[in-house]
Amino acid sequence: MKHKKSPTDKDFTSRISRRALLLGSGQLGLAGVLGWRMHQLGVKQADQFRLLAEENRVNIRLQPPARGLIYDRSGNPLTLNRQVYTIEIVREQADDPEEVLRRLAQLIPLPDSQIQNVLAEMARRRAFVPVTVATGLEWEHIAAVSANSPVLPGITPQLGLNRQYPRGADFSHVVGYVGPVSDYDLSQTNDKDPLLLIPRFQIGKNGIEAKIEQTLRGKAGLKRIEVNSVGRVMRELDAQASTPGTNVQLTVDAELQRFALEKLQGQSAAAVVMDVNNGDILALASAPTFDPNKFVDGISVPDWNALNGNKYRPLANKTVQGTYPPGSTFKMVVGLAGLHFGLINERERVYCPGHMEISGRRFHCWRRGGHGNVNLREALRGSCDVYFYELALRIGIERISQVARTLGVGIRPDIPLPAVREGLAPTKDWKKRVKQEDWLIGDTANSGIGQGFVLASPIQLAIMTARLASGTQIEPRLVNMFDDKLEPVRGAEKLEFDPRHLDMVRAGMYDVTNHTRGTAYRSRLKDTVMAGKTGTTQVRAISKREREQGIIKNKDRKWEWRDHALFVGYAPFDNPRYSVAVIVEHGGGGSAAAAPIAKLVMEKAIELGQSGYGPLPSQKRNDLRLREEPT
Amino acid sequence: MTYLINSIQRVPQGFRKVLYFHWPLALLLTAVSSAGFLMLYSVSGGDFSRWAEPQLTRFVMGFILMIIVAFIPIKFWRNMSVAAYIGGVVLLVFVEMFGAVGMGAQRWIDLGFMRLQPSELMKVALVMILALYYDWLDEDQVSKPQWLIPPLFLTALPMALVLNQPDLGTAILLAGGAGVVMLLAGVSLWYFAAAGSSIIAMVGAILQSRGTEYQILKDYQYRRIETFLDPASDPLGAGYHITxxxxxxxxxGFSGKGYMQGTQSRLNFLPEKHTDFIFTTLAEEFGFVGGITLLGLYILIIVCCFLTAVQNRNRYAALLTYGVAATFFFYFAVNMLMVMGMAPVVGVPLPLVSYGGSAMLVLLGAFGLVQSAHIHRAR
Structure with a gap:
């Protein structure tokens, strides 16, 4: 080797060493940065990264609880948690999902549209997320699918619980129904329960199911599972069982409810039966009704449109959501107010010529010829309007409404149902506030016969009747027990009214059904004595033209313009047990349309009334079948 | 020992070479490689035959190669430099034309028993030929511009070939190794300053040109740069690996989750866990202590090389040793910067630890050259 400079040259070695020192310190500096970074990540921020690694690793799967069941007073189940077979598909396990679904369609009922839906949903979700293909399958289908599982990769049958309503349409308004949770539901609630985020998790949408949703729902169980980076389950870390929802026993009697609905059939009507002593709601029937089972998996559009477009409004629970002018059934309130405030006594008579002039306007009595001289009892019996015009004017609207509220009209009944209406016991302030008009003397007269602004729901009329019958401030009671916990009877205290005054009103009600000249004499009971009151409320005043054309009979008018028929009553008269309120929308006269139904329902209630409460909900625990773990 | 050393001639011959073999360096290399076997066994989930066994086989082969190379006089290797360089370039051109496509880039030649990556070979060959060049060149001439042209050409040719593959990581390592040899050969620091500032200016120009009609890089390349700068902006996409x-x-943490207890690697959250990202598993299972220990071992290897190079009065041998050490340094430094989110993901494995036959054999062969320089240095 020949070099222009010797390799041992001092200059060369010192320069190379100098440069090497420079390089070495540069490298050491970089190594220091590496060490510092390791320290930053692994020591300084270790906790934060440890948490992130744990979040990566652990997934929490919710175990849906079994929903609480609902029973009637005899222990008949009004809801069931039925085991259903569901078929799920996991995209990453199915080589060709479309082909697999096509093969599946030969084994189970699976329309093409559903295949398209499933394919679309799979495309939206990650490859390992199971997507429901079909629900509500029979065991034979599952058996067929299981037998062919080798050619159906990614398909797994699952066992789940589905709500079922064994009483069909009978309790669609009371019990309500559940349905798959929707985005709209989530936007409306501030319920943070993670169960709601499970796709198609069933929540109460109407009735008690909705009102006490959280009581019925139960608590989710948790399963912590370890997943890998694509989310596939590696192993289960720990699990915590779910807590089933609370079972609920209602005060309603399934048999009476069905009977009442049968009697209301074909009409847009409502009937309420209430125990006057403890407030138990025995029947809460609103007709027409609908099949709640159709809602469980989500109702089809044609079904929904049929329900929604029906002029009889089957979706509305008319017993609590429908408010009507109470008409003559309000006359007890006015009569009691008159006695209570000392503005009339039972003997005082008012002359009824068939109409009354009030501030220049003529107010008609329903009986064109008039009732002649009538006292309170006779006025109630014949439902004399003039008597109550006169009486209302003496009392004044404020005091009438005060008594109405004491009896429950205009006060929202405290029962666990959605959209319970308040009704209305009007006051001068109310009209000023809401209508921006002054109260007129004619408004008071109209209120005296339960027309005008007064509004009451059927349940309020039943409460009013129960309070008149029992003389207590009894409150309605729809739930008997939550599991083993008995719901208290509320409102057993005596009303502020003089018992003699109550007796005078009751005497009038007695005559309505038991005096030959009573408006509902034909609807009297055979074995026991029922007291009651009919009501016929005008939906639309008969115009002068119609009067001249002779169109004054209800059946000559359009259905929407016909009068509402009402009846309230209680029985037995001497030892009251049940109150009943019936309203038939646009049914015509109360005595012809409502009272006969009330009579039948009351007879049935008394016939059934011997039976007490059935087994406790807690003893029905075995009815709950726990959802099997999805694997 | 005194008698023994005194009795040895200036350049050891025959069996005496064994005494001058750099045993501490060999031990350090074995220690680092063992860390590799341990981690490969762990990331395979306890499957010895999957990665750890082939790696071990190649280590043994590489170690034998190192010993063979070590005992051949450095003069021979000096004379082989040109042949090695030409051979490397030819192989690079060969993979360019016939190479199999692996991971979307043409990088290796299938030799049957192993897959040869010419780019790995090139890293050593480039250092060899540059060391030869500066050994030959009169030292007064190194900073003359006309004498800068040959080394720059020698560097640019293989860089262009690997960039074409495309393999940015190897290109960076080639540039780093060449730069270090030139730096130590005495090329004026002003050239390095000028090169550094022009790189910064170029990067600036590239970033500025985005969205204009003169845009230099492709859109996806810009996205990669963005992801590097802010991995959180795309946590499930391109930033996933870094995050x-x-x-x-x-x-x-400080002491790790324990051997084979790393959830991130075991549950597949880590990308390329047996190759480029193996350091993350090591740090996950052995913590800060494990990471800093490995870093310490690497630094000790560099220190060993520097210590022998500084005492070597043969200019070729010294430059070669520094060059190999620097390439090795860039190897692990770029890899660690990358996995710790301080550099873009360019695809540089962790030397001796990451799974890979070519890198293992070439690195141990290169350390054979360092050993040869050490053994055959004049004493």
Missing amino acids: QSKIALGSG
Whole structure:
């Protein structure tokens, strides 16, 4: 080797060493940065990264609880948690999902549209997320699918619980129904329960199911599972069982409810039966009704449109959501107010010529010829309007409404149902506030016969009747027990009214059904004595033209313009047990349309009334079948 | 020993070479490689035959190669430099035309028993030929511009070939190794300053040109740069690797989760866990202590090389040793910067630890050259 400079040259070695020192310190500096970074990540921020690694690793799967069941007073189940077979598909396990679904369609009922839906949903979700293909399958289908599982990769049958309503349409308004949770539901609630985020998790949408949703729902169980980076389950870390929802026993009697609905059939009507002593709601029937089972998996559009477009409004629970002018059934309130405030006594008579002039306007009595001289009892019996015009004017609207509220009209009944209406016991302030008009003397007269602004729901009329019958401030009671916990009877205290005054009103009600000249004499009971009151409320005043054309009979008018028929009553008269309120929308006269139904329902209630409460909900625990773990 | 050393001639011959073999360096290399076997066994989930066994086989082969190379006089290797360089370039051109496509880039030649990556070979060959060049060149001439042209050409040719593959990581390592040899050969620091500032200016120009009609890089390349700068902006897409890698590193804490207990690697959250990202698993399972220990071993290897180079009065041998050491340094430094989220993911494995036959054999062969320079240095 020949070099222009010797390799041992001092200059060369010192320069190379100098440069090497420079390089070495540069490298050491970089190594220091590496060490510092390791320290930053692994020591300084270790906790934060440890948490992130744990979040990566652990997934929490919710175990849906079994929903609480609902029973009637005899222990008949009004809801069931039925085991259903569901078929799920996991995209990453199915080589060709479309082909697999096509093969599946030969084994189970699976329309093409559903295949398209499933394919679309799979495309939206990650490859390992199971997507429901079909629900509500029979065991034979599952058996067929299981037998062919080798050619159906990614398909797994699952066992789940589905709500079922064994009483069909009978309790669609009371019990309500559940349905798959929707985005709209989530936007409306501030319920943070993670169960709601499970796709198609069933929540109460109407009735008690909705009102006490959280009581019925139960608590989710948790399963912590370890997943890998694509989310596939590696192993289960720990699990915590779910807590089933609370079972609920209602005060309603399934048999009476069905009977009442049968009697209301074909009409847009409502009937309420209430125990006057403890407030138990025995029947809460609103007709027409609908099949709640159709809602469980989500109702089809044609079904929904049929329900929604029906002029009889089957979706509305008319017993609590429908408010009507109470008409003559309000006359007890006015009569009691008159006695209570000392503005009339039972003997005082008012002359009824068939109409009354009030501030220049003529107010008609329903009986064109008039009732002649009538006292309170006779006025109630014949439902004399003039008597109550006169009486209302003496009392004044404020005091009438005060008594109405004491009896429950205009006060929202405290029962666990959605959209319970308040009704209305009007006051001068109310009209000023809401209508921006002054109260007129004619408004008071109209209120005296339960027309005008007064509004009451059927349940309020039943409460009013129960309070008149029992003389207590009894409150309605729809739930008997939550599991083993008995719901208290509320409102057993005596009303502020003089018992003699109550007796005078009751005497009038007695005559309505038991005096030959009573408006509902034909609807009297055979074995026991029922007291009651009919009501016929005008939906639309008969115009002068119609009067001249002779169109004054209800059946000559359009259905929407016909009068509402009402009846309230209680029985037995001497030892009251049940109150009943019936309203038939646009049914015509109360005595012809409502009272006969009330009579039948009351007879049935008394016939059934011997039976007490059935087994406790807690003893029905075995009815709950726990959802099997999805694997 | 005194008698023994005194009795040895200036350049050891025959069996005496064994005494001058750099045993501490060999031990350090074995220690680092063992860390590799350990981690490969762990990331395979306890499957010895999957990665750890082939790696071990190649280590043994590489170690034998190192010993053979070590005992051949450095003069021979000096004379082989040109042949090695030409051979490397030819192989690079060959993979360019016939190479198999692996991971979307043409990088290796299938030799049957192993897959040869010419780019690995090139890293050593480039250092060899540059050391030869500066050994030959009169030292007064090194900073003359006309004498800068040959080394720059020698560097640019293989860089262009690997960039074409495309393999940015290897290109960076080639540039780093060449730069170090030139730096130590005495090329004026002003050239390095000028090169550094022009690189910065170029990067600036590239970033500025985005969205204009003169845009230099492709859109996806800009997205990669963005993801590097802010991995959180795309946590499930391109930033996923960096984010998960940092999580693994950080979650190890001070002393780690324990051997084979790393959830990030075991549950597949880590990308390329047996190759480029193996350090994250090490740091996850052995924590800060494990990471800093490996870093310490690497630094000791560099220190060993520097210590022998500084005493070597043969200019070729010294430059070669520094060059190999620097390439090795860039190897692990770029890899660690990358997995710790301080550099873009360019695809540089962790030397001797990451799974890979070519790198293992070439690195041990290169350390054979260092050993040869050490053994055959004049004493």
